[in-house]
Amino acid sequence: MLAFVAFSLRRAWQGFWRNGLMSLAAMATMVLMLVLLSGLILMLAGLDATINYVGQKVQVVAYIKDTAPKNDVDRIQLVLQEMPQVTEVNYVSKEQALADFQQRQPGDAALINSLPSNPLPASLEINLRDPSDYLDVANYLRAQTSSVDSVQDLKVTVGQMIAVANVLRTGGIVVLVVVCLTVLFIIMNTIRLAVMARAEEIEIMRLVGASDAFIRWPFIFEGALVGLFGALITIALLWVVQTPLTNFMSDFFNVLPVQASVLVGRDVALIVLGTGVGIGVLGSFLSVRSYLIR
Amino acid sequence: MPMVTPSTSGSTSGTLRVPNLPSRRPAGRSADGKVFIALQGVGKTYANGKIALRDVDLVIPEGDFVFLVGPSGAGKSTLIRLLIRDEKASQGHVLLDDRDLAKLKRRDVPRIRRKIGIVFQDFKLLPTKSVRDNVAFALEVTGTPRRQIGPAVERVLRVVGLHDQADQLPSELSGGEQQRTAIARALVHDPRLFIADEPTGNLDPLISWEIIQLLLRINEMGVTVLMATHNAEVVTALRKRVVALDDGRIVRDEIGAAYHRED
Numbered sequence: 001m002l003a004f005v006a007f008s009l010r011r012a013w014q015g016f017w018r019n020g021l022m023s024l025a026a027m028a029t030m031v032l033m034l035v036l037l038s039g040l041i042l043m044l045a046g047l048d049a050t051i052n053y054v055g056q057k058v059q060v061v062a063y064i065k066d067t068a069p070k071n072d073v074d075r076i077q078l079v080l081q082e083m084p085q086v087t088e089v090n091y092v093s094k095e096q097a098l099a100d101f102q103q104r105q106p107g108d109a110a111l112i113n114s115l116p117s118n119p120l121p122a123s124l125e126i127n128l129r130d131p132s133d134y135l136d137v138a139n140y141l142r143a144q145t146s147s148v149d150s151v152q153d154l155k156v157t158v159g160q161m162i163a164v165a166n167v168l169r170t171g172g173i174v175v176l177v178v179v180c181l182t183v184l185f186i187i188m189n190t191i192r193l194a195v196m197a198r199a200e201e202i203e204i205m206r207l208v209g210a211s212d213a214f215i216r217w218p219f220i221f222e223g224a225l226v227g228l229f230g231a232l233i234t235i236a237l238l239w240v241v242q243t244p245l246t247n248f249m250s251d252f253f254n255v256l257p258v259q260a261s262v263l264v265g266r267d268v269a270l271i272v273l274g275t276g277v278g279i280g281v282l283g284s285f286l287s288v289r290s291y292l293i294r
Numbered sequence: 295m296p297m298v299t300p301s302t303s304g305s306t307s308g309t310l311r312v313p314n315l316p317s318r319r320p321a322g323r324s325a326d327g328k329v330f331i332a333l334q335g336v337g338k339t340y341a342n343g344k345i346a347l348r349d350v351d352l353v354i355p356e357g358d359f360v361f362l363v364g365p366s367g368a369g370k371s372t373l374i375r376l377l378i379r380d381e382k383a384s385q386g387h388v389l390l391d392d393r394d395l396a397k398l399k400r401r402d403v404p405r406i407r408r409k410i411g412i413v414f415q416d417f418k419l420l421p422t423k424s425v426r427d428n429v430a431f432a433l434e435v436t437g438t439p440r441r442q443i444g445p446a447v448e449r450v451l452r453v454v455g456l457h458d459q460a461d462q463l464p465s466e467l468s469g470g471e472q473q474r475t476a477i478a479r480a481l482v483h484d485p486r487l488f489i490a491d492e493p494t495g496n497l498d499p500l501i502s503w504e505i506i507q508l509l510l511r512i513n514e515m516g517v518t519v520l521m522a523t524h525n526a527e528v529v530t531a532l533r534k535r536v537v538a539l540d541d542g543r544i545v546r547d548e549i550g551a552a553y554h555r556e557d
Contacts, residue, residue, distance in 0.1 A: 209407035
């Protein structure tokens with residue numbers, strides 16, 4: 001058994017390098033697919049996290065003017081708390097908003113600190129019993145022109161994001177399936193060429209009584225190797241772009257607490273690795289089948 | 295060391311009884327050994343409709359030396375491919391060492407093939423491997439433990455007389471030496487049947503005789519030898535059993551015969 005595994009691995013390794021150019025082509029395509037895959041995963045994960053955060057926590061946010069009198073704001077808060085549609089009202093001061101922002105985006109803290117004054121407004125975050133009641137609350141807030149600067153109705157935003165997420169999910173999966181099939185086809189071709197290059201060797205193996213496993217597994221390992229290397233390159237790429245990606249995501253999702261660095265974690269790495277190796281193995285398995293004992 | 299007593303009962307070690315076998319078995323041969331190869335009403339039609347063998351009956355006892363002759367396309371190669379279970383018979387039965395090859399499970403095919411050593415006109419050596427590695431390859435790919443491979447390879451290289459050329463590549467060898475490498479590789483599993491498909495087709499007469507001498511020695515070791523050939527000189531000189539095929543049929547099966555019919 002050990003001899004068999006050692007034999008198969010050795011031959012897979014030799015085969016991988018002997019077919020250098022084809023292996024490289026297959027690997028490059030594999031990387032392309034895996035980058036697309038992980039991009040899609042990250043995008044969807046970011047959207048989902050945002051949707052959850054917004055959907056669960058806050059439904060209406062009112063930004064308070066810096067010039068608003070303190071007692072007016074207190075009054076508004078009290079009125080809101082008395083409204084039957086409202087479950088909870090939180091006052092977020094300018095200082096609190098700044099602290100939250102710095103905690104969420106430590107990368108941008110220096111930028112904020114370089115400004116002469118705190119640019120972030122204070123706000124009232126209002127949770128609703130029923131999200132469809134938001135119009136009553138929003139209208140009341142909009143009427144408080146002396147203190148309320150603007151009202152952000154996050155429910156509408158959430159609805160839009162869910163729509164975007166669904167389009168991305170569907171479109172992404174379609175694109176991914178197409179790319180997966182392409183990669184599978186390329187891997188199959190690569191291994192088929194590798195098999196053809198060693199047709200004589202395989203013939204001899206069959207003649208001297210090698211079992212199917214001895215013929216099949218070196219090629220399956222070779223396919224797995226293409227997948228493994230493709231996955232490792234992809235993971236390395238993701239690791240390199242992790243910081244810029246986090247910043248991009250933060251910008252993209254504005255002030256919402258999305259942390260890409262958490263997402264580019266073990267899960268994505270495992271999915272990338274599993275998909276890469278899986279497609280490599282499947283492609284080899286399919287292309288070597290016809291060369292076995294009839 | 296315990297004595298091994300050959301059992302005379304039971305279907306695996308006793309004489310194979312092939313029902314309804316025509317009594318075409320050459321006289322004087324039946325008592326020599328148990329039947330090792332039995333073809334019974336064998337026909338082979340390929341997928342493209344070409345009929346390669348028709349109603350072939352053939353019995354070869356263990357330890358026999360048989361020449362398979364006939365024009366190109368007569369069915370010699372098909373017969374060999376049936377014996378190594380590279381193809382299945384379309385009709386009839388092919389029995390090898392008491393086993394019906396058509397009923398063989400896929401995973402048992404490699405085991406049967408290890409009982410058969412085979413060489414071809416074109417040697418089928420791996421050009422990037424040395425003589426020693428070419429022979430060792432046959433053991434490696436059948437899962438032989440590494441420590442057993444070395445001694446086994448040395449032994450067969452001595453048998454074929456290539457011990458001194460063990461580290462050379464096939465391209466550095468003469469045709470005869472390449473064929474001897476192929477023979478060594480075919481012998482390394484200790485086969486009970488040795489099939490040579492035109493083994494001297496690419497060799498000049500003198501070298502051909504060397505190869506034939508080697509096959510005779512293998513036969514003397516108790517291995518059944520089946521040699522397909524066009525080499526009339528060799529067949530006629532050796533006066534062995536000759537099975538002649540033409541258009542997929544056995545047209546002659548004689549002991550001590552010549553390449554051509556001598557009526």
